[in-house]
Amino acid sequence: MNYDVIIIGSGPAGQHAAWQAARMGKRAAIIERKPNLGGAGLQTGTIPSKAMREVAYQLTRSGGMRQAHDGRSRHGLLADAVRRKEGVIAQQESVILQRILRSGVALIPGEACFVDAHTIAVTDQAGNTRQITADVIVLAAGSRPRRPADVPFNKKSVLDSTSILNLRHLPDSLLVVGGGVIACEFVSIFAALGVAVSVVDSHAQLLEYLSEDVVAVLADSFLDMGVKFYMQERVAQISCDDSGTLTTLVSGAQIRADAVLYAQGREPNSEGLQVARAGIAAKDGWIAVNQHFQTSVPNIFAVGDLIGRPALASTGMEQGRAAVLYAFGGEAHVTADNLPMAVYTIPEISYVGKTEREVQQENIPYLIGRAYFKDSARGQIIGDAQGLLKLIIDTRNEKLLGVHIVGEQASELVHIGQLVMNLNGTVRDLVANVFNYPTLAECYKLAALDCTHQLEQRKLTGV
Ligand SMILES: Cc1cc2nc3c(=O)[nH]c(=O)nc-3n(C[C@H](O)[C@H](O)[C@H](O)COP(=O)(O)OP(=O)(O)OC[C@H]3O[C@@H](n4cnc5c(N)ncnc54)[C@H](O)[C@@H]3O)c2cc1C
Numbered sequence: 001m002n003y004d005v006i007i008i009g010s011g012p013a014g015q016h017a018a019w020q021a022a023r024m025g026k027r028a029a030i031i032e033r034k035p036n037l038g039g040a041g042l043q044t045g046t047i048p049s050k051a052m053r054e055v056a057y058q059l060t061r062s063g064g065m066r067q068a069h070d071g072r073s074r075h076g077l078l079a080d081a082v083r084r085k086e087g088v089i090a091q092q093e094s095v096i097l098q099r100i101l102r103s104g105v106a107l108i109p110g111e112a113c114f115v116d117a118h119t120i121a122v123t124d125q126a127g128n129t130r131q132i133t134a135d136v137i138v139l140a141a142g143s144r145p146r147r148p149a150d151v152p153f154n155k156k157s158v159l160d161s162t163s164i165l166n167l168r169h170l171p172d173s174l175l176v177v178g179g180g181v182i183a184c185e186f187v188s189i190f191a192a193l194g195v196a197v198s199v200v201d202s203h204a205q206l207l208e209y210l211s212e213d214v215v216a217v218l219a220d221s222f223l224d225m226g227v228k229f230y231m232q233e234r235v236a237q238i239s240c241d242d243s244g245t246l247t248t249l250v251s252g253a254q255i256r257a258d259a260v261l262y263a264q265g266r267e268p269n270s271e272g273l274q275v276a277r278a279g280i281a282a283k284d285g286w287i288a289v290n291q292h293f294q295t296s297v298p299n300i301f302a303v304g305d306l307i308g309r310p311a312l313a314s315t316g317m318e319q320g321r322a323a324v325l326y327a328f329g330g331e332a333h334v335t336a337d338n339l340p341m342a343v344y345t346i347p348e349i350s351y352v353g354k355t356e357r358e359v360q361q362e363n364i365p366y367l368i369g370r371a372y373f374k375d376s377a378r379g380q381i382i383g384d385a386q387g388l389l390k391l392i393i394d395t396r397n398e399k400l401l402g403v404h405i406v407g408e409q410a411s412e413l414v415h416i417g418q419l420v421m422n423l424n425g426t427v428r429d430l431v432a433n434v435f436n437y438p439t440l441a442e443c444y445k446l447a448a449l450d451c452t453h454q455l456e457q458r459k460l461t462g463v
Pocket residue numbers: 008009010011012013014031032033034037038039040041042044045046047049050110111112113140141142143161182269272273303304305306311312313314315316342344
C-alpha cells in the first residue's frame with residue numbers, strides 16, 4: 001500500500017502531523033504499536049498527570065488537607081484521582097479517534113521499523129508483518145522514562161512517571177528522586193493527597209533553570225505541605241523489599257519510604273525503528289533534524305520528544321504541523337518565537353522568554369517589574385497570598401524579555417505576555433491596556449507600572 005505520508009506514533013506530534021496532511025488532501029497513515037491511541041501525551045504523561053493533579057488541587061483549594069491526612073479518606077482520594085484520570089483519558093481517546101476517522105487518515109496498528117527510506121515494515125500483535133511505502137515519513141515515536149539498570153523498578157514501590165499513575169494504594173511516604181518538572185508535579189500531587197514526601201536532587205534549587213524567587217514560592221508551598229528536601233545530594237543505591245524501599249545517598253544518609261519515584265529525564269523511543277536502515281543520523285537515539293524538522297534523509301522528518309528538548313506536547317504538535325507543511329508545501333512554516341512553558345505544580349509556574357540569569361549572561365541592560373497577587377483585588381478574593389508576576393524588560397527599548405509567573409492560573413496568564421512579546425510590543429502597551437477588574441491579568445498592568453516607574457526614576461536621577 002502506498003501513502004503520501006506515513007506517520008509513526010499517535011502522540012500529540014503524530015496526530016497533528018496527520019491532521020495537517022489530511023487538511024492538505026494527502027493520503028496519510030498513522031502507525032501505533034500500543035493498543036491505545038495518544039502516546040505519552042494522553043496515556044502516560046501530560047493528560048493523566050494533569051487530571052490527577054486537578055483532584056489534588058481542588059483538595060488544597062477546599063482546605064481539605066486535614067481530611068487528607070486521615071488514613072481512610074486519603075485512599076478514597078487516590079481512587080477519585082484515578083477515576084478522574086481514566087475518565088479524561090477515555091473521553092480524549094474517543095475525540096482523537098473520531099478526528100482521525102473523520103479526516104480520512106488510516107490507522108495501522110503495529111510496531112513500525114524501516115526497511116529503507118521509503119518503506120516501513122509493520123508487525124501487528126499476532127506477529128504478522130506487512131510492508132507499506134510513502135513519499136514522506138514522519139517519525140513521532142516519542143520518549144519513555146529513563147530507567148537506569150541499577151534502579152530496581154518494580155511498578156509497586158520503585159516507580160517511574162508511568163507506573164506511579166497506576167498505583168491503586170496510596171503510600172504513606174514517597175521519596176522523589178529528581179528536582180525537574182516531573183518530580184515537582186508529582187511532589188505536588190502526592191503531598192496534597194497527604195503523603196509524606198521527600199525529594200532528593202543534585203542541584204541547590206528545584207527546577208534549577210527557573211527564577212529563584214519564583215521557585216522559592218513553590219518551595220515554601222512544599223514546606224507548608226511537609227515536604228522534606230535533600231538538596232545537593234545524589235543517590236548511591238535504591239533497594240526494596242516487602243516492607244518498602246531504602247535509598248542510600250552518596251553522603252551516607254539513608255531514607256526509608258514506602259515508595260520511590262525515579263524522575264531523572266527521558267529516553268527516545270528510537271531503538272526499534274532501525275533508523276540506520278534508512279541512513280538517518282541519530283545521537284544516543286535522539287534524531288537529529290534541521291530547522292524544518294527534516295532528518296539527514298530529505299524525505300524523512302522527525303518531531304516531538306524524539307528530537308529532544310523542549311519535549312513538550314505543545315511544541316510537538318506544532319512541530320508535526322510544521323514538518324508536514326514543509327514536506328508538501330516546500331515552504332518554511334514560521335512558528336512564533338517565545339515558546340511558553342508551564343509547570344503544573346501547586347501553585348502553578350509558567351514562563352516565557354529569558355530568565356534574569358540569561359539576561360545577565362548576555363549583558364543586556366534590564367530591569368524587573370513585579371506584581372504580587374495579594375496586591376490585586378482578584379488575588380485577595382481567591383486567597384492567593386503568594387502569587388507573583390514578574391516582567392523582565394530591556395531598558396534600551398522597553399521590550400519584554402521575559403515573563404515569569406507563579407500562582408493561580410499562571411499557565412493561562414503567561415499567554416498575555418507571550419503575545420506582547422511576539423507582537424513586538426513594549427511595557428508601555430501593558431500600561432495602556434485596560435484589563436477586566438477584578439482579574440489576575442491586571443497584575444500585568446501593576447508589574448508594567450512598576451517597570452515604567454523605575455524607568456522614570458532612572459531618568460530623574462540620571463542613573
Ligand atoms: C508525567 C508527564 C507529564 C507531562 N506534562 C506535560 C504538560 O503538562 N505539558 C506538555 O506540553 N507536555 C507535557 N509532557 C510531555 C509530553 O507528554 C510529551 O512531550 C509528548 O507526549 C510528546 O509527544 P510525541 O508525539 O512526540 O510522543 P508520545 O506522546 O510519546 O507518542 C509517541 C507514540 O509513538 C508510539 N511508537 C513509538 N515507537 C513506535 C513504533 N516503532 N511503531 C509504532 N508506534 C510507535 C508510542 O507507542 C506512542 O504512542 C509530560 C510528560 C510526562 C511524562
